Amino acid sequence: MPELPExxxxxxxxSPHLIGQKVHAVHVRQSRLRWPVPDKLAQILTGQTIDAVKRRAKYLLLRTSAGSLMIHLGMSGSLRIVNDEIPPGKHDHVDICLDGLTLRFRDPRRFGSMFWLDPGSDSHPLLDKLGPEPFSGMFNGEYLYRITRKRRVAVKQLIMNSQVVAGVGNIYANEALFRAGIRPDRAAGRISRIRYENLAECIKKVLSDAIKQGGTTLRDFSGGHGQPGYFQQSLNVYGRGNQTCVVCLRPLKVIRLGQRSTVFCNRCQT
DNA sequence: AAATTCTCCTGAAGGC
DNA sequence: TGCCTTCAGGAGAATT
Structure with a gap:
């Protein structure tokens, strides 16, 4: 699923295919995503020029002078640059047609969403509630330590809370906690300042490492083929339940935390 | 206020 | 081969 690095x-x-391009047409074949695609989308976006493409948490923002299209990929969404002659498939819900190329939104499970933001503000209720970006200076160990005093929620659920830090999903929460040597089910309020400093650094590092790999495994955006890789080869714990820990060779434990699959090493993580 | 549960959806995988 | 069940999960809304 697309997480922040994806x-x-x-x-x-x-971005290089979109910036400066004029939108010639918009086709919404399925408007029932997690929330309905705005009725006015095609009308308002057609004829506009895409000035910039930005990311906030896992949202993408396509900016025009008339406002911005805000896109979330949910867990099965993808965006691809295709030749406009390639016929849409079953789950290709939205096409944004440029000059000869089309930005195609596909989402089999339809957990994704699209919103229209009025010009200037880049403000939306869903954006305004988000915590700091993980790569920002605001996000650090001191911050995590400060907000978790007396909180008993499991630390993994804490760092997956988008109001705490934006964009950390299940894969990288598992991986960051393994790197930091912290049990995912440890109460957030029972973790020292120094361990939080380590955790914050591990979150930044695991995300940036994944972005670096994304450059090699997710590089094909033009063609209709190929599923994005999920960085399997560099994952230490996610998807490796009951396999051996890469450090101590003991079997990795699998538990459920907040309906999410959680994998950790009982020996390396305390 | 904080924490937990519910909800949307369909493809993949496993059992028989 | 094919049908059925189970699971996966982002994250906001609803509930405790």
């Missing part, structure tokens, strides 16, 4: 990689892949 969204960032998609952004870098599609």
């Amino acid at each position: 969204v960032e990689t998609i952004l870098r892949g599609i």
Whole structure:
């Protein structure tokens, strides 16, 4: 599923094809995503020029002088630059047609969403509630330590809370906690300042490492083929339940935390 | 206020 | 081969 590194990689892949381009047509074949695609989307976006493409958390923003299209990929969404003669498939819900190329939104499970933002503000209720970007200076160990005093929620659920930090999903929460040597089910309020400093650095590092790999495994944005890789080869715990820990060779534990699959090493993570 | 549960959806995988 | 069940999960809304 697209997490922050995948969204960032998609952004870098599609931006060069979009910036400065005029939208000639918009086709909405399925408007029932997580929330309805705005009725006015085609009318308002057609004829506009895409001035910039930005990311906030896992949202992409396509900016025009008439406002911005805000896109979330949910867990099965993808954006691809295709030749406009390639016929849409079953789950290709929205096409944004440029000069000869089309930005195609596909989302089999339809957990994704699109909103229209009025010009200037880049403000939306869903954006305004988000916590700091993980790469920002605001996000650090001191911040995590400060907001977690007396909180008993599991630290993994804490860092997956988008109001705490934006864009950390299940894969990288598992991976960051393994790197930091912290049990995912440890109460957030029972973690020292120094361990939070380590955790914040591990979150930044695991995300930036994944973005670097995204450059190699997610590089094809033009063609209709190929599923994005999920960086399997560099994952230490996610998807490796009951396999051996890469450090101590003991079997990795699998538990559920907040309906999410959670994998960790009982020995390396305390 | 904080924490937990519910909800949307369909493809993949496993059992029989 | 094919049908059925189970699971996966982002994250806001609803509920406790």
